[in-house]
Amino acid sequence: MRLFARYRELAGTGSLELDVPAKSTALDVFDRVAESYPDMRSMRQSTLMAIESEFVKPQTELTDGEELALMPPVSGGC
């Protein structure tokens, strides 16, 4: 999985490999990662999630080998 911006800083890395149970959702993975970081837990409602570079709903189930990205709200442009 990939972590960006503040989440990358909190985790100390931009990419992690995780073994998760079958039928885990993007939100399940978020909750697991956020266990370690209280600031991330507070961002549960605002976090953007993408699987294989497409935005997904938090309830979306992952399938084998997919890349999940957890992202704070975007702030690009100017």
Place this chain on the structure above:
Amino acid sequence: MLIRVQEQPLDLAEAVRAVEHPSAGGLVTFSGVVRDHHDGKRVVAIGYEAYGTMAEAKMRQIAEDVIRRWPDSRIAILHRTGKLEIGEASVVIAVSAPHRAEAFDACEYAIDTLKQIVPIWKKEAYENGEVWLEYEHRLAQDSAR
């Protein structure tokens, strides 16, 4: 269509060249530039981080939307990453269309949509610290819920 996320300084002329066309009567450009202040604080630099492959995919999606909505338009979108100084461009957009009204509208649509859906984040550096924008704002909101 020219779409790119890059660390090197942006070249507005490159974006313009990519959309020039004999049938284009209007050519509008937009440059987003690092500003020296935000919320009353003095900004000294901004760092941009992107989810590169997804950012380019989303920028391409915006460009395809533009071409669909404004027939015969052409568009270039370049976004920079890394540490930028005051006055440097973080994003440049060029749009050409048969008439000026379409070119203005399409360019505004492109930058507004980019700010909403393209996975890029900015971290402002002040004289006494740094802040991830939007993140800090939402963190305060969500913690209060």
